[in-house]
Amino acid sequence: MPVTGKRTTLQDYVQSEWQNKNQNRGLGAVILAIAEGSRQVQLQVQQAALVDALGTTGETNVQGEIVQRLDEASSSIFVKTLSDSGQVAAIGCEEIENPVILEEEIGGEFIVLMDPLDGSSNIDVAVSIGSIFGIWQKNAGETVNNDSLLKKGSEQVAAAYVVYGSSTVLVLAAKGTVCGFTLDLESGSYYETHSNIKIPADCPYYSTNEGNSKVLDESTKNAISMLRDKYSQRYVGSLVADFHRNLLKGGIFAYPADINRKDGRLRLMYEANPLGFVAEQAGGAASTGYERILDIPPRELHQRTPLILGNKNVVESTVSVISGG
Ligand code: FDP
Numbered sequence: 001m002p003v004t005g006k007r008t009t010l011q012d013y014v015q016s017e018w019q020n021k022n023q024n025r026g027l028g029a030v031i032l033a034i035a036e037g038s039r040q041v042q043l044q045v046q047q048a049a050l051v052d053a054l055g056t057t058g059e060t061n062v063q064g065e066i067v068q069r070l071d072e073a074s075s076s077i078f079v080k081t082l083s084d085s086g087q088v089a090a091i092g093c094e095e096i097e098n099p100v101i102l103e104e105e106i107g108g109e110f111i112v113l114m115d116p117l118d119g120s121s122n123i124d125v126a127v128s129i130g131s132i133f134g135i136w137q138k139n140a141g142e143t144v145n146n147d148s149l150l151k152k153g154s155e156q157v158a159a160a161y162v163v164y165g166s167s168t169v170l171v172l173a174a175k176g177t178v179c180g181f182t183l184d185l186e187s188g189s190y191y192e193t194h195s196n197i198k199i200p201a202d203c204p205y206y207s208t209n210e211g212n213s214k215v216l217d218e219s220t221k222n223a224i225s226m227l228r229d230k231y232s233q234r235y236v237g238s239l240v241a242d243f244h245r246n247l248l249k250g251g252i253f254a255y256p257a258d259i260n261r262k263d264g265r266l267r268l269m270y271e272a273n274p275l276g277f278v279a280e281q282a283g284g285a286a287s288t289g290y291e292r293i294l295d296i297p298p299r300e301l302h303q304r305t306p307l308i309l310g311n312k313n314v315v316e317s318t319v320s321v322i323s324g325g
Contacts, residue, residue, distance in 0.1 A: 003184050003191055010035055010170065010181045010190035017174070024157060026087035027135065027174075030110050031160065033085035034133055035170060035181075037078040038162040039188055041117070041131060044073055045164045054124045062097040062302055063267075068123050071095055074116035074131065088112055089144045092301050094270040099301065103144045110157075111136040111149055113301075115270035119238025128165035130240030134274035135159060149301055153273030153294035161274065163244045171197070171244065173278040178247075197247060199284040203311040205251035206231040207242040215258040220289070223321035224254065227314075239266060243275050243309060247282060252310035256289050256322060264288070264306030268298060272307045285315040289322040 014028035048054045048070055057067045075095040082088045089103040092113040102108060112135055119129035135158045136151050138144055158174040168183035170190050180194030206227035213224060234251070236242050242253050257264045266272055276286030276293035286293040286309045293305065308315050308322070319325070 001186075003187075007191040007193070010172075010192070013179070013181075013192060024137070026085075026109050027137075027158060029085040029087045030082065030112065030135060031158070031172060033081040033088075034078070034131075034160055034162075035190055037074075037081035038131055038164075038168065038170060039183065040077045040081070041070075041074045041162075042164050042168045042183060044070060044077075045123075045129065048123070061095050063094070065120070067095065068117070068120050070123050071117045071120055078114055078116050078131070082112055089138050090149055092149045092269060094267060094302070097302075099146055099149050101144055101146075103138075109138055111138055111144065111151070113149060113269045113273070115267065118240045118271065119236070122236070122238050122241075127238065128163055128236055128241035129238050130161055130163040130165075130244070132161045132240055132271055132274050133159060134269065134277065146301075149269070150298040152297055153268075153276055156273065156277045156294075159274035159277040161240050161244070161278065163241055165241060165244075169193070169244070171247070171278060173281040176281060178278060178282045194248070197282050199247055199279065199282045199311050200250035201311075201313075202250045203252060203314045204232055204249060205234045205246060206254065206314075207233070207235045207246060207251060208254040208256075209235060209237070212258055215260055216256065217259060219324050220256045220258070220322050223256070223289075223318045226321055227252065227254065227318065239271055239275070243279075246310045247278070247284070250311055252308065252314045252318065254309075254318065255307050257306040261304070263304040265304060266307050268293070268296060268303045268305040269301055272305050272309070275309060276307075279309055283312060284310050285312040287315055287319045289319055 018028035087108045089108040091100040115132040178197040181190035182193040
């Protein structure tokens with residue numbers, strides 16, 4: 001079916017936002033590299049069962065988790081498209097232990113941290129999954145090394161994610177704006193379908209793994225119980241898909257610390273920072289339960305964090321119960 005109406009393509013959007021302006025000029029190329037990578041990943045996700053690409057590689061990643069074959073394929077695809085953009089100095093990836101430093105060969109300006117395929121446990125069962133990206137600009141005159149990737153979330157210049165769901169949607173956030181683009185499978189182009197996204201003030205949903213209730217401390221248990229009393233539960237189990245629904249419909253996602261995982265489960269640099277940035281640009285908030293996610297000075301690339309994310313008022317009231325405030 002042909003695309004209806006006069007819609008802006010991602011290419012045109014990026015061109016008018018960044019390509020012709022000196023500041024962040026190369027950012028457009030980074031975004032288009034993410035878009036091209038996601039187009040290729042989307043094809044692999046769709047075809048996986050037919051081309052024998054499901055299942056595990058038999059290896060565990062740096063997080064100690066089993067690597068899915070599509071995790072590995074997605075990671076290679078995005079490393080290639082980002083490298084080819086000529087604008088990326090370094091890439092940090094959830095699936096790769098050490099950063100890929102490209103600066104010497106390419107001389108790019110941007111640092112990209114990514115979860116190339118989020119929601120691994122949903123890959124083999126045709127449930128929505130996605131890719132997540134945080135984008136930083138290197139400091140003026142900086143020679144990029146491994147430590148250059150350890151920047152605070154508040155320093156991101158942009159963040160993006162893609163959901164491979166009933167349609168493929170790319171959401172892009174830069175200072176003060178969040179827009180969504182839907183992939184047209186026929187042309188392979190993304191078209192703007194959601195402009196100026198703001199998290200609705202109403203919060204119909206909460207998303208959390210209720211199975212973890214038994215390992216929460218008392219105050220966190222109370223916070224989850226408050227959410228349970230007020231809202232309907234929706235939990236896909238792919239952070240990116242849960243977040244996308246909550247961003248468009250209103251809601252809060254909570255993966256708090258528990259008595260076995262004091263540092264939480266999700267990754268600060270690949271998941272919490274980028275989605276925290278998107279949430280804040282859309283009028284929402286992101287917290288560990290004790291502090292703003294984007295203020296955390298990172299200690300290491302693969303660090304974990306508790307995450308309370310979504311509607312600002314509800315994040316604040318949840319945090320106040322967790323922290324006993
Ligand atoms: P997954 O391990 O399947 O990749 O990134 C981690 C993540 O999924 C998130 O996408 C998801 O929200 C969360 O873990 C699910 O964790 P639980 O299975 O513990 O609920």
